[in-house]
Amino acid sequence: MTEKAKREYKTVEHGPYDYRNDTLHPVVLKNYGKWKHHDNPRPGVLVSVAESGDVLYTVRAGTARQITVDNVRTLCDLADKHSEGYMRFTVRNNVELMTTDESRIDALIADLEQAGFPVGGTSNTVTNIHHTQGWLHCDIPATDASGVVKSMMDELMHEFRHAEMPAKVRLSTGCCAINCSGQADIAVIVKHTRPPRINHETLAKTCELPKVVARCPVAAIRPTRVDGRLSLEVVEEKCMYCGACFGACPSMEINHPEHSKIAIWVGGKNSNARTKPAIMKMVAHGLPNNPPRWPEVNKVVKDILMAYKKGGRPYERLGEWIERIGWKRFFEETGLSFDVDMIDSYRMARTTFNKSAHIRF
Amino acid sequence: MTEKAKREYKTVEHGPYDYRNDTLHPVVLKNYGKWKHHDNPRPGVLVSVAESGDVLYTVRAGTARQITVDNVRTLCDLADKHSEGYMRFTVRNNVELMTTDESRIDALIADLEQAGFPVGGTSNTVTNIHHTQGWLHCDIPATDASGVVKSMMDELMHEFRHAEMPAKVRLSTGCCAINCSGQADIAVIVKHTRPPRINHETLAKTCELPKVVARCPVAAIRPTRVDGRLSLEVVEEKCMYCGACFGACPSMEINHPEHSKIAIWVGGKNSNARTKPAIMKMVAHGLPNNPPRWPEVNKVVKDILMAYKKGGRPYERLGEWIERIGWKRFFEETGLSFDVDMIDSYRMARTTFNKSAHIRF
Amino acid sequence: MSTKDNPSNSNGKFLNPTPILDDLEKGPWPSFLTGFKKLAERTKKTMIRGVLDQLEYSYKTKMGYWKGGLVSVVGYGAGIITRYSLIQDKIPEAKEFHTMRLQPPPGLHYNTKMLRELCDIWEKHGSGIVCMHGQTGDLMLQGVPEQNVQECFDELNRKGWDLGGAGASVRTGASCVGPARCDDSCYDTLKVHYEVLKHFTGLVHRPEFPYKLKFKFAGCPNDCVNSIMRSDIAFIGTFRDAIKVDNAEVKNWVQKNGMDSLVNNVINRCPTKAITLKGEGIEIEDKDCVRCMHCINVMSKALSIGSDKGLSLLMGGKSHLKVGSMLGSMIVPFVKAETDEDIENLIELLERIIEWWDDNAFDHERLGETIERVSLKEFLKGVELEPDINMVNTPRDNPYFKAEF
Amino acid sequence: MSTKDNPSNSNGKFLNPTPILDDLEKGPWPSFLTGFKKLAERTKKTMIRGVLDQLEYSYKTKMGYWKGGLVSVVGYGAGIITRYSLIQDKIPEAKEFHTMRLQPPPGLHYNTKMLRELCDIWEKHGSGIVCMHGQTGDLMLQGVPEQNVQECFDELNRKGWDLGGAGASVRTGASCVGPARCDDSCYDTLKVHYEVLKHFTGLVHRPEFPYKLKFKFAGCPNDCVNSIMRSDIAFIGTFRDAIKVDNAEVKNWVQKNGMDSLVNNVINRCPTKAITLKGEGIEIEDKDCVRCMHCINVMSKALSIGSDKGLSLLMGGKSHLKVGSMLGSMIVPFVKAETDEDIENLIELLERIIEWWDDNAFDHERLGETIERVSLKEFLKGVELEPDINMVNTPRDNPYFKAEF
Numbered sequence A, B: 001m002t003e004k005a006k007r008e009y010k011t012v013e014h015g016p017y018d019y020r021n022d023t024l025h026p027v028v029l030k031n032y033g034k035w036k037h038h039d040n041p042r043p044g045v046l047v048s049v050a051e052s053g054d055v056l057y058t059v060r061a062g063t064a065r066q067i068t069v070d071n072v073r074t075l076c077d078l079a080d081k082h083s084e085g086y087m088r089f090t091v092r093n094n095v096e097l098m099t100t101d102e103s104r105i106d107a108l109i110a111d112l113e114q115a116g117f118p119v120g121g122t123s124n125t126v127t128n129i130h131h132t133q134g135w136l137h138c139d140i141p142a143t144d145a146s147g148v149v150k151s152m153m154d155e156l157m158h159e160f161r162h163a164e165m166p167a168k169v170r171l172s173t174g175c176c177a178i179n180c181s182g183q184a185d186i187a188v189i190v191k192h193t194r195p196p197r198i199n200h201e202t203l204a205k206t207c208e209l210p211k212v213v214a215r216c217p218v219a220a221i222r223p224t225r226v227d228g229r230l231s232l233e234v235v236e237e238k239c240m241y242c243g244a245c246f247g248a249c250p251s252m253e254i255n256h257p258e259h260s261k262i263a264i265w266v267g268g269k270n271s272n273a274r275t276k277p278a279i280m281k282m283v284a285h286g287l288p289n290n291p292p293r294w295p296e297v298n299k300v301v302k303d304i305l306m307a308y309k310k311g312g313r314p315y316e317r318l319g320e321w322i323e324r325i326g327w328k329r330f331f332e333e334t335g336l337s338f339d340v341d342m343i344d345s346y347r348m349a350r351t352t353f354n355k356s357a358h359i360r361f
Numbered sequence C, D: 001m002s003t004k005d006n007p008s009n010s011n012g013k014f015l016n017p018t019p020i021l022d023d024l025e026k027g028p029w030p031s032f033l034t035g036f037k038k039l040a041e042r043t044k045k046t047m048i049r050g051v052l053d054q055l056e057y058s059y060k061t062k063m064g065y066w067k068g069g070l071v072s073v074v075g076y077g078a079g080i081i082t083r084y085s086l087i088q089d090k091i092p093e094a095k096e097f098h099t100m101r102l103q104p105p106p107g108l109h110y111n112t113k114m115l116r117e118l119c120d121i122w123e124k125h126g127s128g129i130v131c132m133h134g135q136t137g138d139l140m141l142q143g144v145p146e147q148n149v150q151e152c153f154d155e156l157n158r159k160g161w162d163l164g165g166a167g168a169s170v171r172t173g174a175s176c177v178g179p180a181r182c183d184d185s186c187y188d189t190l191k192v193h194y195e196v197l198k199h200f201t202g203l204v205h206r207p208e209f210p211y212k213l214k215f216k217f218a219g220c221p222n223d224c225v226n227s228i229m230r231s232d233i234a235f236i237g238t239f240r241d242a243i244k245v246d247n248a249e250v251k252n253w254v255q256k257n258g259m260d261s262l263v264n265n266v267i268n269r270c271p272t273k274a275i276t277l278k279g280e281g282i283e284i285e286d287k288d289c290v291r292c293m294h295c296i297n298v299m300s301k302a303l304s305i306g307s308d309k310g311l312s313l314l315m316g317g318k319s320h321l322k323v324g325s326m327l328g329s330m331i332v333p334f335v336k337a338e339t340d341e342d343i344e345n346l347i348e349l350l351e352r353i354i355e356w357w358d359d360n361a362f363d364h365e366r367l368g369e370t371i372e373r374v375s376l377k378e379f380l381k382g383v384e385l386e387p388d389i390n391m392v393n394t395p396r397d398n399p400y401f402k403a404e405f
Ligand code: SRM
Pocket: B131, B132, B133, B137, B138, B139, B140, B178, B179, B180, B181, B182, B247, C068, C081, C099, C101, C133, C134, C135, C136, C137, C138, C139, C164, C172, C214, C229, C230, C231, C317, C318, C319, C320, C321, C322, C366
């Protein structure tokens, strides 16, 4: 019997933490499902009006996401002081404290700011960036996430605090080509530029070869023998450096300090408001992976944001703005340049071709 | 030496008939490339105004396409009488006679009608139907074309003569699944509903087996032996009854008097006006192949046309009307019913799925 | 064509009864059947009788009964579509029913003299049945026995006619009426059609490609020849400078059609919202205009195409065999086609493209399928064209490419 | 967690120099680094020092140095993400750095008591580094040595916490704030999230699928949890009856924002042009409204969702690995989720779907990929759902299907 099995405590398979167990602010509980309308009185503040007439103010503040028990305790202190002991987090790692007392909003904001949590991120701001693991914790990253998010948000602080964009702006980061943070108005994602180098020493020991072969989307991996041992090889002509094999087997070494570059994607939209949700498109690539501040990446992101801020119409998400002005003008207005690798070459490529005589000069 | 090779005449590889060799009406020649604007004064009549001030009237009339030297000579007589000895045909098998004399239009129309060429087909009419070979001449047809076109145009005569549709309406027919007449606002195309029956007697004698195997889009054909002879077999699970193999080899007998059915397609658009060109979509299938009048097919075509006539806005092509009202309403307004086979299952199927929460109740 | 063996049938008529087909003589639309019957009765050509009998049989059994074969004229490998009856035992008179595809003049402009000549030669050697025109654009003479083919062709050829394409060849071209009568025409469709097909005439007559290759010539994006869907290489006219706006005529138009029509049918229908209402006139933001033609179509007198005219080349159009219908893709956004030099350059580019396709295509693979299979990037590299944002609706939405540095 | 082995470094500080990383303490945005450093200095946990040293090394060499492994708690196969350092020879203190994924309350609503408890347990057994929250929605406790895992878990479990998913399992769910505060919420996202994940809890803890399976719960089509792209099965609230229009409030809105804003930002932005201006108010043609939410978003006070509320199920969302990003597809246009019976029916349907996927999927194939491979038709048949026009943008544009009669 192992030590573990000896323990007496019997696990309860709770599933999600039971939210009915006093996690909701009393005004929330009272008006649950009976809210009438809402508004954004100023950046960082939401107001929700219930059918009962109750009014709830929410103040939103940014966090680093990778925080500590000390940070959480600080937030608890503030929640106890201002928010009846309740708080929530948003899906974008912002924290929200609530009050029914309009007059206390200023004090709440001051306390949050004082404690290092900048207030903003509502309405047409650039809100907190979707954050992944990177070098801090993941086993396959080609870049970091905590540092990328920090360096980008430092530059976008004004936009976090001021709702000056045409519409909501969501950013995301991905520290390998997989992109765990999903798509966004602007996303920063690793793009490798060389095939994996195979570590034949470890390959057969660490990985199931057929699984690795099956993982390649373009069937570029095939079995071979190296020094008499079973191993794999990559048909370089076919490989398009996606790194899918690396996720299946760490001996398919795709990461490289120089050849793993950064690409910028734009126009992702998950909401159904107005236009249907849309998948983001790649508009820059080959940018250097340059810690600790990734200035080249940040410049591109900012150039895009500023062009959008200038040209976007109210309620027009970034991708909608581009659709309106056309991709040709998007490249002109952002100073980026279209290249042949931005022409789709994958399975549905045909559906992206301009199958019309519509043309912009 | 064969008889052919003995002949003395040496072929001149002209290429297209030389249009510079007096094929153009003198007013056309004078104003060639210098037309200013045009108009549709009434159904069947176009007017073209040149920069020089010249005005040319064109009268358009329908033909059966499959005509005879007698019909051509009749048209020549009319062209000599009204049109200075010139005429042209349109890409839709209509014939056009031209005059500069407005006062002669009525006589010209009367003569054409008298000779059996109904005047119409311009502007927002339903013009002549794209016509293919069918049983008259082709080696792979599952239905006829001359009869289909005749029976449909008989029913649509009013729409040919009157410009009452919201926009131009183009129809086409296809006498096998290949559809030589291209896409259109409404197209009538064969759809088989059973796999090919293989004629093992003739197969190896008449066809190159690897070519036939290669022709199948879903790799459903594989080599086999029948009675010791090399032949082919069809994996019925994979086969989707497309008939591509039959085009490569007549022993892959796909045509069947009962199981070769008719499908109706809508919304094809080749022009770039307003919306980009669009590929037509299938909205009915399994209709009987019912010569000599195909009443079931004609009913569906007419139902669609009448719903469009009622609901379409000016300058809105059939496919644009559908896009505006939505496919759900299209099926409601035409009385057709959507079924599971209308959900794409081919290579780009994913791109047709409703990847949004947009929904119509 | 021999008319010897043509006894009248039991009714004392030349033709046999065709009760099912006869239904197609009813109704207001011109009946092909009436035409055929009249021709047969006049000329007593047994081939027509046989063909009508076979067609009646097809209508009854709902099956077709022709098979292909190989007939050609000296020096050519294409242009005759050979048809032998599969039921010669039943209906021997329809034994042969071959078609000669002729390349008509670009734009389908004719004079009566050439047509009468054609009819006379055709009635002499063939059935007298004419198809004006085939879907690709050929003038098809339908129903010639093998033994008459060469002589018929030679006579036609003397009068300036030549065969069209068939099989794995460059096919007969088609062009819209173009500058002959249309004010929207952005290049000389007739001339470019003529020069291009003339240049490639050897490839029309002698099939040597992986598959067929079609050219179509449309004077403007209205694409009255359906070139985008029906040709491997579509020549679609366009213009580089702004639409010409005559605001006095706009005013006239509004007086006639109403302001609501201007707003609903013109301004609101512009796909890129490039048009704005300015007082009693309109203004078009040129860099937003995608040359769709709509506003020009609606207001022919007030608006017209620019002066810096040329054409776009779109490639890959075809019907749905095997891959689903493909529309042509924008490959060369703008090229001039005015001077002889322009046209030479254009032909030089076409040669590069055709050569690339011939080298890279699989058997029975159309140009668009080859481009799709190898990727647009490889194609552009192969034919030495620069990428252009106008080639795509959007940049790629997946990271699956071989990055280059 | 042991803090014994924690000598200060040469500078008299606990932490080693991290000159590159230190740059990330500058600037206005909260710095994770400052947090980590403070925590380390206070608690003297060597694991944090090691992790910072390793991170500094990563920043210098631009490479990562973690590898996975297998650590779990009794009875579970998932929930711990195991991390061992690849450079233990260089930086032994970062030898282990495992993460415990906890399933937070739906909607991420907390009270301070539960959080303080959590912090205390975590500081006792682990690094004290917390991630609020992971992209899937877990509350992640980052940095626990293997030996403390079970005890830490048991203490947390006693307080109501449970592990989340990882590997080939049902993953932790995520839901928007929903009825807790949002007037757009069309169903109780918190409750449905809770009931569904509770029901499938065994599948969260014991990976036995071809691949991962994610659920996300959005109260309305604004989709504030990105469910359409980030979950295999997205629950998106919607309503069947008409939008409620309060034209008195419309008037107020126009007074404040102007008529041009109503036209430009509301009426013209409706994707299906379902809204018309009527006097001083508006009218919405219900059968044209596709429930996009836009007009309701802009005019929160004047317009609101209907009363016949429920949700749509969209399936197949995922990131771009191997096939390119997929957005979820509309599969169940409308289902009620109010009564217990509704929710039971919903769960019954989910079971059918999951079972079908489990039976049909290849290894490492997400639900959407399986549906795409076998076809939507086969999927619908397999899970006994009726086809609906709302499932597609358009009917098929190719003839390549097995017709059924
Ligand atoms: C005669 C004609 C129909 C008509 O009555 O007008 C025709 C008839 C045939 N077509 Fe066609 N096609 C004709 C225009 C077209 C067009 C329209 C066009 O060119 O604008 C198309 C669609 C555009 C395209 O090229 O894709 C067309 C798409 C096909 C296809 C499908 C090609 C594809 O990739 O999808 C085939 C099958 C093949 O090539 O294997 C085909 C094959 C055939 C064959 C050769 C069938 C066969 O394999 O024996 C037919 C010979 C029939 C005959 O007895 O004469 N025909 N065919 C047209 C040619 C007349 C002419 O030269 O003017």
